[in-house]
Amino acid sequence: MFIFKFETREITDLETLEIYEVDQDSANILHSYLEGNLPESENESLQIIKKALEDNFIHLNDLQLWTEDTFRLNTPIVHIIQNCNSPCTICDCWKTRERNIRTAVELYPSFKKMSEYGASSIMVSGGEPTLNPELEQIIDDIHSLGMGVELNTNGTLLSRNKYLYKKNIEALIISIDGFSPEEYKQIRGINKFETVCNNIIEFKKYSPETIVGIRVTLTKYTLNQLDKLIDLCKKLNIDSVGFNPIDVTSSSFSRNMNFERSMLLRNRLFPDLDYLNDFIASLENTESDNYKIIEEASSKSLFSWNVSQFKKCANYYKGILTSEETLNSSEPCNFPNYSLVVDYDQTIKPCFYAPAFSNLKDFPNDTWDLAKIKEHLRNTGICKGCRGKVFCG
Numbered sequence: 001m002f003i004f005k006f007e008t009r010e011i012t013d014l015e016t017l018e019i020y021e022v023d024q025d026s027a028n029i030l031h032s033y034l035e036g037n038l039p040e041s042e043n044e045s046l047q048i049i050k051k052a053l054e055d056n057f058i059h060l061n062d063l064q065l066w067t068e069d070t071f072r073l074n075t076p077i078v079h080i081i082q083n084c085n086s087p088c089t090i091c092d093c094w095k096t097r098e099r100n101i102r103t104a105v106e107l108y109p110s111f112k113k114m115s116e117y118g119a120s121s122i123m124v125s126g127g128e129p130t131l132n133p134e135l136e137q138i139i140d141d142i143h144s145l146g147m148g149v150e151l152n153t154n155g156t157l158l159s160r161n162k163y164l165y166k167k168n169i170e171a172l173i174i175s176i177d178g179f180s181p182e183e184y185k186q187i188r189g190i191n192k193f194e195t196v197c198n199n200i201i202e203f204k205k206y207s208p209e210t211i212v213g214i215r216v217t218l219t220k221y222t223l224n225q226l227d228k229l230i231d232l233c234k235k236l237n238i239d240s241v242g243f244n245p246i247d248v249t250s251s252s253f254s255r256n257m258n259f260e261r262s263m264l265l266r267n268r269l270f271p272d273l274d275y276l277n278d279f280i281a282s283l284e285n286t287e288s289d290n291y292k293i294i295e296e297a298s299s300k301s302l303f304s305w306n307v308s309q310f311k312k313c314a315n316y317y318k319g320i321l322t323s324e325e326t327l328n329s330s331e332p333c334n335f336p337n338y339s340l341v342v343d344y345d346q347t348i349k350p351c352f353y354a355p356a357f358s359n360l361k362d363f364p365n366d367t368w369d370l371a372k373i374k375e376h377l378r379n380t381g382i383c384k385g386c387r388g389k390v391f392c393g
Contacts (some may be wrong), residue, residue: 001076001120002058003066003338006031009059012066014074014338016299020056031302034065059360066337067372073119074338074364075150080107081127081140082254082344086154087189088177089268091253093344094128095188099230100127100344102360104137109158110342110360111145117364121148121170127344130157130164152215156192158199164204165206172207173242174200176214179228183221187269218313219269224279226293241297242304245313245387246270252352254344262379266320273321276314282309293341305391313390330384332377336370350374354382 001014009027011020022030026049033039033046051062064072071189082100084093111122122142128370130153140151148170158164174241176196178184184193202214214236216222216229235242248265251257271279282288286295294310305313318324336350343349347356348363350373357367377383 001004001072001119003064003070003072004030004034004063009248011053011063013058014072020058030063031065033060034063069374070337071117071370072338073114073117075121075123075338076114076119076340076342077123077125077152078102078107078342079111079125079127079344080129081132083131084126084128084154084179085131085156086128086192089187090265091188092113092255093253093310095125096254101132101134102143102176102342102346104134104342106346106360107138108141110348111142111147112235113363115145119147121150123150123152125152128157130161135161136163136167137168143168154188154192155196155199156190158203162206165203165263168339169207169210171211171213172203173213173215174196175217176232177217177219178221179232183225186217186221187217197232197236200238204237212237212240213242214238215242215244215248217244219246220271220275221269223271223314224275224290226290226297230293230297238302240304241302243309243313243391245316245390247387248387249387250353270317270321271314273318276318276321280311280318283307283314309391316387316390328384329389330378330381332374332383333386333389335388336377350377351388355387 003012003014004010005012005292006027009022009024011022012018020087029038029043029045029049038046053060064070080102082093082096084091084096087094122136124134124138124142132138139149149167150171150173151164151169152173152175155176166250176184177187178193181191181193200212214233223230229241232238236360238374246265246269247253248262249257255261262365280292282290283294285291291307294303294305294307298306333351336354339351341349341352342360343356346360348358348360349356354377357373358365383389
């Protein structure tokens with residue numbers, strides 16, 4: 001599915017978030033066509049545009065005109081368990097002692113509604129989803145509704161759940177926040193780096209059709225070690241790498257985020273100002289190793305971020321360290337327009353950080369009005385300074 005933003009002349013692939021830009025004349029023609037004012041068969045210029053789009057695997061019938069209040073689900077994120085087996089520094093799900101899982105029976109009605117809203121796939125997440133004893137049935141239910149499955153996991157238990165090899169998972173996303181056993185343990189809290197690497201190699205062997213990606217939180221252990229990341233990707237035959245800024249402000253991921261916890265995370269994980277300034281300077285030098293690594297990896301679609309996005313993240317960190325907000329707009333990002341989050345407590349939220357506007361039992365209901373939700377986010381200032389603006393647009 002692709003969305004077309006007339007104001008910026010951009011076509012966005014909602015699956016990969018890749019952006020294509022068209023010229024103003026083409027934008028005018030596409031806008032007229034998508035509003036129903038230009039029959040496809042009656043315009044020679046539209047036929048030329050259609051051919052150019054198809055050369056980039058974009059089809060007119062997959063293109064939707066985007067407006068401020070367009071709600072078109074692509075890949076909702078569903079937490080099927082709160083419990084986790086990885087005592088990460090940046091998440092508190094692992095501290096959950098009571099069993100807190102969502103069953104297949106609970107989830108199925110919502111999956112059905114999400115499919116009716118246009119979702120093409122579901123990202124199954126947690127906690128650690130491979131700890132949910134009903135994961136196999138949940139995957140089967142999603143497939144039965146015509147949607148794909150993306151599995152977000154820490155990767156430690158893949159070899160113990162070999163049924164996953166045969167489940168036709170579209171994408172396996174594994175959190176790896178360090179590129180050596182020592183660095184991995186600093187973030188993830190356990191010495192499972194080699195286990196995860198071996199599990200990835202085995203999974204790739206038996207499920208070669210699945211896109212295998214890793215997710216990296218950018219800390220002082222990873223931000224300036226992109227050469228090690230490239231080496232790891234080659235070793236594990238990784239298809240894609242996504243990046244996250246450190247979250248030191250929200251109460252997401254079961255955290256009690258107070259001032260002391262926020263400062264602890266900053267002190268333990270943030271690069272210092274000199275480090276950040278050196279990193280930014282390297283991105284402004286086209287001959288530097290960092291610039292060349294990012295430019296090549298992003299051009300090959302291995303990295304989800306380009307040079308400007310890495311720079312934006314580094315400046316975001318600088319703003320937090322100096323108390324000079326770099327993301328001070330209260331305008332919501334694009335995430336609520338094409339996704340949502342089903343949280344551990346069965347509530348449904350427009351993103352990871354916003355309040356719930358529905359729940360598993362009632363979704364969708366009259367309160368799920370995107371225009372009203374985004375107006376609430378603006379009025380409350382929830383989006384001001386949110387790290388999601390670094391990667392959600």
